[in-house]
Amino acid sequence: MSSFQYNQESDPEDIDSVTLTDEDGRTLECYVENAIEGDDGTYLLLMPVDIPIVVLVWDEEDQDVEDDSEEITNAVLLEDKIEIEAIFPDAKAVLAELDLTLKLTAFTLTVVGELPPIEDDGILTLELETDGPALDSEELQFLKDFYHQDQKYSIYTPLSPLLFLAKYNLLGKVELVSPEDEEMQAILEELLFDDME
Structure with a gap:
């Protein structure tokens, strides 16, 4: 289970940020975007302080296809921790060319720095598989391509904020918590709705 530490000791509603720590000991600093009281504790909507990024790995057939082509269909989101660690030095080096510093953080890779301007031809819509029959999609901004052992990788940042749902329980x-859980859906909707007001 993941552990969290508040950066200050106070009432959960007064807290500005928390540090998430994964099972590997990596940390991720997050802003507390919103908090609501529940029967069994305080629910928190968290957003990373640094900019989240994702790495896509391309099928060999698509490696030579230009980014703005409609033929790109075989990109897979890289989630394997061992492979992420293997490509990390190369990814860090190419992002440094954009004056971005890549960090190996908990739950997502992040960068520090100023992102380049968004260009229409640099936006990719990634189809995400869901439990239902429909596909969910996410828009990503292209940052950089690189190769590692003859395999093409591409680095993107999501255009929508990356949010985490957490619970500060009565034991402190x-x-x-999973936003996919039916009981959490109403809580997540309330946190998001309150956050937009």
């Missing part, structure tokens, strides 16, 4: 512990 904070844990991630």
Whole structure:
């Protein structure tokens, strides 16, 4: 289970940020975007302080296809921790060319720095598989391509904020909760709705 530490000791509603720590000991600093009281504790909507990025790995057939082509269909989101660690030095080096510093953080890779301007031809819509029959999609901004051992990788940043749902329970512990859980759907909607007001 993930562990969390508040950066200050106070009432959960007064807290500005928390540090998430994964099972590998990596940390991720997050802003507390919103908090609501529940029967069993305080629910928190968290957003990383640094800019989240994702790495896509391309099928060999698509490696030579231009980014603005409609033929790109075989990109897969890289989630394997061992492979992420293997390509990390190369990814860090190419992002440094954009004056971005790549960090190996908990739950997502992040960068520090100023992102380049968004260009229409640099936006990719990634189809995400869901439990239902429909596909969810996410728009990503292209940052950089690179190769590692003859395999093409592309680095993108999501255009929508990356949010985490967590619970600060009555025992004083904070844990991630799944937004897919039916009971959490109403809580997540309330946190998001309150955050937009």
